[in-house]
Amino acid sequence: MKSFLQEVSVGLSKKNKKLSSKWFYDFHGSILFEKITKLREYYPTRTERKILKNNKIEIAKKIGKNAVLIEPGAGDIKKISIFMSTLDEPKKYIPLDISKDYITKVSKGFKKKFPKVTVIPKGYDFSRDNKLPFKINSSENVTIFFPGSTIGNFEKKDAIKFLRMLKSKFKAKKIIVGADLVKDIPTLISAYDDKKGITAKFNKNILQRINTELGGNINLNSYKHLVIYNKSKKRIEMRLKSTKNNNIKINGSKYLIKKNEEIHTENSHKYSIKSFKKLANEAGWNIGKTWVDEKKLFSVHFLDLA
Ligand SMILES: C[S@@+](CC[C@H](N)C(=O)[O-])C[C@H]1O[C@@H](n2cnc3c(N)ncnc32)[C@H](O)[C@@H]1O
Structure with missing residues (x-):
């Protein structure tokens, strides 16, 4: 401490x-x-879940086969379950959170629900320059899942650093990220x-x-x-x-x-579609697809390395 x-x-x-x-x-x-x-009052969670649910087939196609899914700041891990069963033979799920006891506890339910997927929950602070608490093979289909508008908690310059770090340190090839939209x-x-x-x-x-x-x-x-x-x-x-x-x-x-x-x-x-694209591009990522809800409250972006 x-x-x-x-x-x-x-x-x-x-x-x-x-x-x-x-x-x-x-x-x-x-x-x-x-x-x-x-x-x-808290519209982000239910809206993002709905976006993920409505587009899970397309999301699964974008992620592709044998995914190694890493979720920094995974929280209650309920969102990954929305599309996990539509994925093509996912290999591993690595939920990371600063709240170590919590992530360890909630991950037990996941293991029961998806017994074929190797689950590796870890206490990890992504804001520090810490060594990763797991091994990554850079030939794997590493996809980062970063929902919950956690990207919005970073100052813009730190959000760019973080997105760059996902490529250099986590060896990510794809990112699914949720960003809250500017609104009234x-x-x-x-x-x-x-x-x-x-x-x-x-x-x-x-x-x-x-x-x-x-x-x-x-x-x-x-x-x-x-x-x-x-x-x-x-x-x-x-x-x-x-x-x-x-x-x-x-x-x-x-x-x-x-x-x-x-x-x-x-x-x-809070981002617009345009300002989030600018942020992702500055961090070296291409926006391959953006999904929003009908009220335009929340956005989910698929990022790849074009
Ligand atoms: C806004 S919540 C989102 C939770 C979940 N991803 C969701 O979509 O509902 C942010 C999550 O990130 C975790 N978190 C915040 N800062 C962190 C850090 N520096 N390192 C790791 N986890 C962090 C929190 O414990 C929390 O679970």
Whole structure:
């Protein structure tokens, strides 16, 4: 947990305080995210699932025979099941997630459902320059499945780096990636600020983890879940706003979070078909096909190396 402590210490010492959204996800955070995906306001999950379901035959054709499917940030792994049985003799499925206990647990169900596919779940942080926790043979049909609009969590320059890294390090030949589309602001805001307050709990899970894992003394009630749409960057930003001067202590170090000061915890970039194509092209990928739903809420792209 050294890296968590280091990142928290750097992030809370900045003038504009910032923590990475990857720290939302311990086992409890993953369960909260699963709850978010079922909320009425959270359109991305059900829309992307519908796109995958409606186009599974074409997706399977694009992926081809004997696929080795790698899913970074796999979460509840429900989306891969939508088209797994339409694939032509898939060889392996490698779900990776920073939330190690969670990915290990959910993968057990997959093994029962698809006994012919070798499943290799691994705890892995894709934002670090870590060695891959599995072997890749570059002659294999390596396809990356990256749904859930997780690509939107990256700053644009980091999204390009990530897509390049999938080619160089993961030896990917194809990518299926889900990107949320630009749309009206109220729909976007309510997707990240639901009435039941689940997303607020999810946002505050970072503070909870600081308390339980790093011995922090943060009073969660003195922070408010805040969601804004940054028009110039076309992204949703989640923040935690301090409602009073908060002197906090984490692992012996002191920090002052002033009244009304905000800790930036997540970005979720929204793309147009055109802006996503530009991003993919800059990373050296060709867009072979794009699928969208009838309301144009969400997009799924097939990328290959033309
Ligand atoms: C927006 S959720 C999407 C989950 C799932 N792919 C879906 O489509 O529903 C992001 C997922 O990525 C994982 N994640 C976030 N940052 C990560 C990182 N740096 N390395 C590995 N996994 C990460 C989270 O634990 C979470 O499961």
